[in-house]
Amino acid sequence: xTNDPASQIDQGCLKAVFDGTNTVAHPVLQCVQVKPLAGAxxxxxxxxxxxxxxxxxxxxxxxxxxxxxxxxGKLRKGVFVRLKSFQTNTIKNKKIVIVLDLEVLEELxxxxxxxxxxxxESKAEDVQPQSxxxxxxxxxxxxxxxxxxxxxxxxxxxxxxxxSTAHANIYPIEALSPYGHKWAIKARCTNKSGIKTWHxxxxxxxxxxxxxxxxxxxxxGTGFNDQCDALYELFQEGGVYYISSPCRVxxxxxxxxxxxxxxxxxFERDTVVEKAEEQNGVPxxxxxxxxxxxxxxxxxxTTIDTIGILKEVGETSQIVSKTTSxxxxxxxxxxxxxxxxxxxxxxxGSSATSFDAQPESVIAFKGVKVSDFGGxxxxxxxxxxxxxxxxxxxxxxxxxxxxxQGRTDNFASHANMASMGAAGGxxxxxxxxxxxxxxxxxxxxxxxxxxxxxxIVYVKQDTFAYPACLSPDCNKKVVQIDExxxxxxxxxxxxxxxxxxxxxxxxxxxxxxxxxxxxxxxxGRMVMGMSADALMELKENDDKASGDVFQDATYKTxxxxxxxxxxxxxxxxxxxxxxxxxxxxxxxxxxxKLSEMIKMYSME
Numbered sequence: 001x002t003n004d005p006a007s008q009i010d011q012g013c014l015k016a017v018f019d020g021t022n023t024v025a026h027p028v029l030q031c032v033q034v035k036p037l038a039g040a041x042x043x044x045x046x047x048x049x050x051x052x053x054x055x056x057x058x059x060x061x062x063x064x065x066x067x068x069x070x071x072x073g074k075l076r077k078g079v080f081v082r083l084k085s086f087q088t089n090t091i092k093n094k095k096i097v098i099v100l101d102l103e104v105l106e107e108l109x110x111x112x113x114x115x116x117x118x119x120x121e122s123k124a125e126d127v128q129p130q131s132x133x134x135x136x137x138x139x140x141x142x143x144x145x146x147x148x149x150x151x152x153x154x155x156x157x158x159x160x161x162x163x164s165t166a167h168a169n170i171y172p173i174e175a176l177s178p179y180g181h182k183w184a185i186k187a188r189c190t191n192k193s194g195i196k197t198w199h200x201x202x203x204x205x206x207x208x209x210x211x212x213x214x215x216x217x218x219x220x221g222t223g224f225n226d227q228c229d230a231l232y233e234l235f236q237e238g239g240v241y242y243i244s245s246p247c248r249v250x251x252x253x254x255x256x257x258x259x260x261x262x263x264x265x266x267f268e269r270d271t272v273v274e275k276a277e278e279q280n281g282v283p284x285x286x287x288x289x290x291x292x293x294x295x296x297x298x299x300x301x302t303t304i305d306t307i308g309i310l311k312e313v314g315e316t317s318q319i320v321s322k323t324t325s326x327x328x329x330x331x332x333x334x335x336x337x338x339x340x341x342x343x344x345x346x347x348x349g350s351s352a353t354s355f356d357a358q359p360e361s362v363i364a365f366k367g368v369k370v371s372d373f374g375g376x377x378x379x380x381x382x383x384x385x386x387x388x389x390x391x392x393x394x395x396x397x398x399x400x401x402x403x404x405q406g407r408t409d410n411f412a413s414h415a416n417m418a419s420m421g422a423a424g425g426x427x428x429x430x431x432x433x434x435x436x437x438x439x440x441x442x443x444x445x446x447x448x449x450x451x452x453x454x455x456i457v458y459v460k461q462d463t464f465a466y467p468a469c470l471s472p473d474c475n476k477k478v479v480q481i482d483e484x485x486x487x488x489x490x491x492x493x494x495x496x497x498x499x500x501x502x503x504x505x506x507x508x509x510x511x512x513x514x515x516x517x518x519x520x521x522x523x524g525r526m527v528m529g530m531s532a533d534a535l536m537e538l539k540e541n542d543d544k545a546s547g548d549v550f551q552d553a554t555y556k557t558x559x560x561x562x563x564x565x566x567x568x569x570x571x572x573x574x575x576x577x578x579x580x581x582x583x584x585x586x587x588x589x590x591x592x593k594l595s596e597m598i599k600m601y602s603m604e
Contacts, residue, residue: 005030005080005108006054006115014056014120018088018095026082028105029053032113034076037061045445049075051083051097054115060086060097063174063216069104078110085215087172095120098172100215172216176249176263184244187212187219188282189235191367191385195228198489200479210235211259211383212243214282220257221247223267231273237385240279244272258303258367258383260288285387287364289394293339295376299563299580303381307364307394308335309402311342311411316352329353335363338401342411345378347386357388360402362395428561434512442564442575450564453585454508454515455557456527459550463505464524465532467498475501475521500532508560517560519579526582527553558582 008028016022033050047062047070062070069075085101171183191211198205206229209222221243223231235241243265252264267273290304298304312334318327331352336342345368347355357363367384371377380386389395431441431450441448468475469488478486478498486495502524506517521532528535528549539546560582567576 005111008080008105008108009052009054009114011054012056014051014053014058017097018120026084027053028080028082030114031075031077031079031081032057032117034070049099051081052113052115052117054117056120057117058095058097058120060099061175063098063100063172065216066099066102069102074104074106075102076110078112080105080108080110087170089171098175098216100172173212173214173219173261174216176219176265178249178251178263180245180249182245184242185212185214186240186242186276186282187214188240188284189237190218190285191383192232192235192237193383195232196489197492199481199487200489201481208232209256209383211257212241213286217261218259218286219261220252220259220264221267222264226269227267227271231267234273234275238284240276240282242272242274242276244274247271285364285366285385285390287366287392287394289364291339291341292335292337292343293341295341295343295370295378298370298376300370300372302370303367304370305364305366306335306343306345306368306378307362307398308337308343309398309406310334310357310359310361310363311336313355313357313359331355333363336406336409336411337398338406340409340411342413343376343378345380347380348382351380351386360407362389362399363387364390364392364395432512433508433510433515436515436564436577437513442566442577445566447563447565449562451559451561452508452510452515453557453559454510454517456506456554457509457514458507459527459553460505461547461550464502465500465536466503468501469493470495470497470499500536502528502532504528508558515577517562517577517579519582523579523582526584527556527558529553557585559585 009030010024010027013022013024013027014029016024017027029051030053031049032052033048035048037046037048045064045067047067049060049062050057051060075081082103082105083097083099083101084103085099087098087100089096089098170186171180173185173187176183176185189210190213193209195206195208198207205225207222207224208228208231209220212219212221246268248266248268249263250266252259252262257264287305287307289307290298292306292308310333314332314334316329316331318329320327328348329350329352330346330348333345333347333355334342335345345365364387365378365380365384366386367381368378369381371379428449428451431439431452433452433454436450436452441450467478467480467486469478469491471488471491471493474488474491476488476490478488478495481487481494484496486498487493488495501521502519503521504519504524504527506519506527508515508517519527525531529552530538530549535546535549538549560579562577562579564575564577566573
C-alpha cells in the first residue's frame with residue numbers, strides 16, 4: 001500500500017473541473033461520505049457521495065450502473081477513487097458531479113479525511129439560481145425555487161467543444177425526471193419505429209417513437225401528429241442529437257418499451273431537436289446480454305438482448321395470416337454460444353429479405369422476444385435491432401472461443417426441454433403463502449419466483465376476460481368502434497369480432513393464509529374448464545349457468561408457478577403475484593414427498 005495516499009490525490013482539480021481549466025482526464029479523489037437517498041417506493045436506488053481533493057469537496061450522485069461499488073462494500077468512507085467518466089452541473093446554486101463510471105483504488109487503502117477541504121461555492125456573478133432540478137428524492141431538499149429572471153449554467157464536462165456551447169446545460173438521460181423543467185440531452189438514436197396510426201372513439205392520429213442513448217442510460221421518445229410530421233425525417237438511426245425542453249417527461253408505459261428506464265419523453269410543439277455536429281462521446285448501443293444457455297430460466301414473452309455465432313441461415317419463406325390474408329416474410333437463423341447451446345431465432349420483413357451476414361459471423365441482437373415454441377426460441381421484434389460483428393468485448397471473446405474450440409463442438413438444443421416443469425426448466429423454491437409474505441417476495445427491484453400448492457376459494461367474475469386481437473401472435477386488446485368492428489392499434493387492423501382471452505384474478509388459500517393471484521389464458525382454461533370465448537357467450541345467454549361454472553372452479557387445488565414483482569396501480573405501489581404456469585396435484589408425487597418427510601422424523 002502507498003505510504004502517502006495524499007500524494008496521489010489531484011489537489012485543486014475539482015475547482016478546475018468547474019472552471020473549465022482542468023487538465024486531468026481521470027482525477028483521483030478521496031471519498032469522505034456515502035449516503036443512500038430517500039426516493040420514491042419502487043424507484044431506482046440512489047446514492048449521494050461526497051468527494052474531496054484535499055482543498056475542496058463536492059456533492060456527487062452515482063449513476064445507477066455504478067451502484068455495485070457500494071453494494072460490494074468497496075466504495076465507502078475513506079477510500080480513494082479515480083473518476084473515469086462524469087458530468088458536472090449546478091443545481092439550486094450548488095455544484096454537483098454526476099458520476100457515470102469510477103474505479104476504487106484499493107491499493108491506496110483507506111484513512112480518515114485528509115486535510116480540511118472547503119465546499120465549492122458558486123459565485124453570484126458566475127451562476128444565477130436555476131429552477132432546473134435533478135429529481136433524487138431530496139438531494140438538496142424539495143423547497144420550491146423562484147424562477148430566475150436570467151439563467152446561466154456551467155457547461156457539462158463532456159460537452160465543451162464550440163459546437164455545444166449553445167447546449168451548456170446538458171443532462172445525462174438517467175437524471176431526467178418530471179421534476180426538471182429546463183434541460184437538454186445529447187443522445188444517439190439507436191432505433192426508430194415506423195409511423196403508426198391509431199383509431200378510437202375520439203378520433204385518429206399518427207405517432208412514431210425513437211430509442212435514445214447516452215453514457216448514463218436509455219430513454220424512449222415519442223412524437224404525435226404534428227411532432228410526428230416535423231421530426232420523423234430528422235431522426236435517423238445512428239445519428240446524435242441535442243434535444244431540449246420543453247419536452248414532457250412522464251412514467252414509461254412498459255407495455256410499449258423494453259428500455260430500462262422508469263420514464264419516457266414526449267416531444268411537444270416547442271421541443272428543439274438538432275443534429276449534433278460532433279458524434280463522439282456518445283456510445284453506439286447498450287446491450288444487456290442473456291446467454292443462450294440461460295433461456296430456459298427466462299419467462300415466455302420476455303424481451304431480451306442476446307449475442308451468438310451465426311451457425312446456420314435458413315431460406316426466406318412467406319406465411320399468410322389466416323385472418324387478414326396478409327403475407328409476412330420470415331427467415332430462421334440458428335445461433336450458438338459458449339454455453340454450448342443453440343437456439344432458433346426468427347427475423348421478419350425487410351430484415352429477413354435483406355439479411356446478408358455470413359455463417360460464423362458474430363451477431364448481437366437487441367430486443368428479441370422469448371417464445372416457448374419448440375422449448376425455447378427467439379423472434380426479433382419490429383423495435384429491435386441486430387449488429388453484425390460488433391466491436392465490443394463480448395463479440396471478441398465469443399469469436400476467440402469459436403475459433404479455438406467452438407467450431408467443432410456439439411450443441412444442445414432447447415427443443416427437447418419443453419416439458420421440464422410447469423412453466424419451463426426453472427426449479428423454483430416451494431413456498432407456503434405465509435413464507436411468501438414473511439420473506440417479502442417481490443418487494444425488491446428484482447422479480448422473485450416461487451411455487452406454491454394452494455386451493456382456489458374465489459374467482460372474480462366482473463372482469464375475467466378481455467377482447468383480444470385475432471392476428472397471429474398478437475393477443476392485444478381490441479376496442480369496439482362500431483357494430484361488427486373491433487380495432488387493434490398494434491396491428492392497425494379491424495376485425496369482425498374479437499377472441500376473448502382470460503385475465504383472471506383468483507383468491508387461493510393454503511393452511512397458512514390467502515393470496516390474490518393473476519392468471520392469463522392458459523391457466524384460465526385449466527381452471528375454468530372451457531375457453532373464455534365460450535364462457536363469455538354462456539354469460540351473455542345464461543347468467544345462472546355461467547355462475548355455476550365459476551362455482552365449480554372453486555375448491556380445486558393446483559400447483560402454481562408464480563412470479564412476484566412490484567407493480568404500480570393508480571399511483572400506488574403494490575406486489576403483484578402472477579401465475580406463469582399451473583398443474584393439477586400429482587397425488588402419487590405428493591404421497592412420495594410425504595413419505596420422505598416422515599422418514600426424516602423416524603428414529604432408529
